[in-house]
Amino acid sequence: MSQQETERAGAEPEASVEVALVRAVLEGDRDGFAQLYDLYAPLVHGIVLARVPRDEVDDLVQDIFLHAFKKLHTLRDGSSFGPWIAMIARNRAVDFHRRSKETVAINDELRGSDTQNSQAAEILELIRSLPDAYRETLVLRLVEGMTGPEIAARTGLTAASVRVNLHRGMKLLRERLGFMEGL
Amino acid sequence: MNEDYLWDKSGEPDPEIQRLEEILGPLRYQPKPFATPTNLATRRRRYFPLLAIAATVLLALLAAGIWFRVRVSHNSQPRQANVTPTPSPIQEKTPSREVIAEDSTPASPVIRNNKPRNRSTALKQRDREEALAAKEQLLFALRLASEKLNLAQRKTQGTPPANQIKNQHRVG
Numbered sequence: 001m002s003q004q005e006t007e008r009a010g011a012e013p014e015a016s017v018e019v020a021l022v023r024a025v026l027e028g029d030r031d032g033f034a035q036l037y038d039l040y041a042p043l044v045h046g047i048v049l050a051r052v053p054r055d056e057v058d059d060l061v062q063d064i065f066l067h068a069f070k071k072l073h074t075l076r077d078g079s080s081f082g083p084w085i086a087m088i089a090r091n092r093a094v095d096f097h098r099r100s101k102e103t104v105a106i107n108d109e110l111r112g113s114d115t116q117n118s119q120a121a122e123i124l125e126l127i128r129s130l131p132d133a134y135r136e137t138l139v140l141r142l143v144e145g146m147t148g149p150e151i152a153a154r155t156g157l158t159a160a161s162v163r164v165n166l167h168r169g170m171k172l173l174r175e176r177l178g179f180m181e182g183l
Numbered sequence: 184m185n186e187d188y189l190w191d192k193s194g195e196p197d198p199e200i201q202r203l204e205e206i207l208g209p210l211r212y213q214p215k216p217f218a219t220p221t222n223l224a225t226r227r228r229r230y231f232p233l234l235a236i237a238a239t240v241l242l243a244l245l246a247a248g249i250w251f252r253v254r255v256s257h258n259s260q261p262r263q264a265n266v267t268p269t270p271s272p273i274q275e276k277t278p279s280r281e282v283i284a285e286d287s288t289p290a291s292p293v294i295r296n297n298k299p300r301n302r303s304t305a306l307k308q309r310d311r312e313e314a315l316a317a318k319e320q321l322l323f324a325l326r327l328a329s330e331k332l333n334l335a336q337r338k339t340q341g342t343p344p345a346n347q348i349k350n351q352h353r354v355g
Contacts, residue, residue: 041212062217065217120209143208
């Protein structure tokens with residue numbers, strides 16, 4: 001069995017869990033949605049964090065799950081819950097920038113004065129300056145602590161794409177960090 | 184750079200990646216319970232409107248069928264009634280000589296003609312009553328169908344209760 005097949009086989013049981021949970025929620029089981037939230041909150045958090053100021057992330061994550069809860073009946077295939085909610089999160093992040101450009105600028109300035117997490121904030125800014133595909137994968141790996149196969153299974157991307165994104169993204173980040181100087 | 188560690192955290196840990204993980208760790212998602220709003224409910228896939236529309240169409244077809252049948256049966260009944268009692272106009276107008284010979288008193292065409300006319304007018308009146316009844320039935324069926332449609336529309340679109348809908352008096 002090839003590596004990709006092994007990874008897919010590992011992702012299948014989770015997909016069946018999602019299918020069961022989505023079905024349960026559609027039949028009125030609210031606890032089922034809480035379980036989906038527990039499973040996917042780190043993914044959504046990572047996707048949003050890669051695009052939106054930190055102060056706004058938690059509220060946006062709640063909004064995204066609320067929206068997903070309302071629109072769950074439109075999801076035809078329960079096993080696609082991950083890619084579906086990831087797409088909602090990306091769209092919401094784009095909407096956020098479209099609506100509140102001025103507010104974001106003020107928040108970013110204020111956050112710069114916070115010294116406690118300034119190093120983390122600086123690295124996060126560097127990651128955010130990378131191309132879309134790299135920054136999302138890197139945040140999920142370095143911030144949320146997900147492995148490559150987990151990222152692939154939950155976002156719906158192929159394992160090969162995630163691997164390439166991780167490798168190239170990390171290479172670019174190292175260049176921008178100056179080979180970890182000052183860390 | 185240790186590729187395996189970057190990929191699935193296996194193999195020998197890469198110190199640079201580990202350092203990045205440490206620094207970025209505080210930004211990680213902190214588990215919070217998701218409070219599902221009580222006033223919200225997930226909508227199930229909407230089969231109801233389709234069923235309502237299908238039922239309405241079926242009802243309308245049924246009503247139209249009943250009305251058509253009633254109309255046809257009433258159209259055919261008077262014809263039968265007219266055919267039997269009314270003598271043929273040829274017989275009336277040109278009675279044979281034998282008949283004249285047997286019966287000296289000529290058959291008054293007025294009397295003979297009056298009977299079928301009365302009957303036909305009676306039948307027409309009955310027809311009219313039945314047609315009115317059929318019309319009432321059809322109107323009732325249509326009213327019922329439109330009420331069901333309104334109900335389905337209200338359920339699907341979440342419009343205000345029936346008494347707030349404008350022009351409701353026009354229904355039926």
